[in-house]
Amino acid sequence: AQTVTQSQPEMSVQEAETVTLSCTYDTSESDYYLFWYKQPPSRQMILVIRQEAYKQQNATENRFSVNFQKAAKSFSLKISDSQLGDAAMYFCAYRVYNFNKFYFGSGTKLNVKP
Amino acid sequence: GAVVSQHPSRVICKSGTSVKIECRSLDFQATTMFWYRQFPKQSLMLMATSNEGSKATYEQGVEKDKFLINHASLTLSTLTVTSAHPEDSSFYICSASADFATNEKLFFGSGTQLSVL
Numbered sequence: 001a002q003t004v005t006q007s008q009p010e011m012s013v014q015e016a017e018t019v020t021l022s023c024t025y026d027t028s029e030s031d032y033y034l035f036w037y038k039q040p041p042s043r044q045m046i047l048v049i050r051q052e053a054y055k056q057q058n059a060t061e062n063r064f065s066v067n068f069q070k071a072a073k074s075f076s077l078k079i080s081d082s083q084l085g086d087a088a089m090y091f092c093a094y095r096v097y098n099f100n101k102f103y104f105g106s107g108t109k110l111n112v113k114p
Numbered sequence: 115g116a117v118v119s120q121h122p123s124r125v126i127c128k129s130g131t132s133v134k135i136e137c138r139s140l141d142f143q144a145t146t147m148f149w150y151r152q153f154p155k156q157s158l159m160l161m162a163t164s165n166e167g168s169k170a171t172y173e174q175g176v177e178k179d180k181f182l183i184n185h186a187s188l189t190l191s192t193l194t195v196t197s198a199h200p201e202d203s204s205f206y207i208c209s210a211s212a213d214f215a216t217n218e219k220l221f222f223g224s225g226t227q228l229s230v231l
Contacts (some may be wrong), residue, residue, distance in 0.1 A: 035220075043205065045158075045222035091157060095220075100146050100211070106157045107136055 002019045005096050006105035012114050018068075021077045021108050024094030031097035034068065034075045039107075040088040049089070050076065053097075079110075087112040115193030116211050117141055118222025124152055128231055135193045135226045143188035145209035148220070149181070152205040164191050198230045 003026045013019035025034070036048040046064055051059045051068050063083075067076045087097050092105040117140040125131050131162040137147060146165050150158040162178075164170040164185035172178045180202075191210075195202050208223040 037222075042224070043152075043207075044224045045207065045209070047219060047221075050219070080209045082177075093215075100163055101160065102148070109155075 001082070004105040006090075006092055006093050006108050009106070010109040010111070012111040012113060013079070015082055015084060017082055018078060018080045019082055020112065021079075021090050021092075021110065023075045023105055025073050025075065025094045027073070027094065027096070029096045032058075033095045033097065034066075035093040035095070035102075036066070036075075036077045037091045037093055037104075038088045039083050039091065040085075044058045045091075051076065064095075065110070082088070082112050084112050084114060086110060118144075118208065118221045118223040120154075120208050120226055122226060123224060124227045126229045129199050130197055131194045133198055133228060135171055135195075135206055135208070135228075136195070137191045137210065137223050139189045139210045139221070140201065142210075142212045144191070144212060145188065146211045148181060148209045148211075149191075149192040149225075150207045150209065151194050152207060152225075156207075158207060161193075195228065198228070200230045203228055203230045 005024045028102050032053045034051045038048045048060045049059050049064050057094045063079045063080045089107045089109050091107045094103045119138045121136045124225050138226035149161045152215050160173050161176045162170045162172045162183050164189050167187050185191040205227050207225045209220045210227050
């Protein structure tokens with residue numbers, strides 16, 4: 001069974017500081033994608049970053065980067081220089097290559113303190 | 115990025131009535147569309163997957179006769195909540211993918227808040 005676990009229901013970070021959100025997943029597949037999605041109060045889901053499992057290099061998108069540990073099945077998101085606009089729910093998601101189903105974690109609510 | 119339009123954003127209806135939610139891909143052809151349900155402060159629960167021109171595939175526990183999904187064209191999928199009841203009140207989100215074999219990204223609509231009185 002495919003499962004995605006986010007063990008931190010809620011986290012807080014000071015503006016301009018760095019925060020790391022955790023995600024682990026369970027799979028027997030070797031080819032898959034991992035994603036972090038952001039859901040702000042508007043509830044619009046926004047893709048933050050994605051990682052292909054076959055790539056060893058960690059993905060980065062400006063202030064967002066991931067720490068992908070394939071053997072440990074861990075996929076954490078690091079947000080540097082946190083901004084007030086980063087406050088949102090963050091969902092970790094997984095998808096098997098060439099299979100049309102996404103699995104989402106339970107989400108982590110990120111609060112950014114001014 | 116690709117745009118998925120979902121309408122209406124909010125709907126209030128009486129118990130026993132049916133409600134239709136539309137999901138359109140505006141600048142790409144969506145071969146696959148997904149419908150999710152999200153309860154307050156919870157994750158997205160996949161309800162069904164629809165491919166253009168074929169019947170939707172429903173997840174276990176989702177009543178296909180209550181949640182009718184139609185994917186009649188490559189740019190439009192609809193979810194009809196039939197004979198809605200208060201327990202159907204929820205936030206419904208659609209998402210779409212252009213070519214699932216090669217495009218791993220999923221684009222989301224802005225969601226529909228359904229309130230059944």
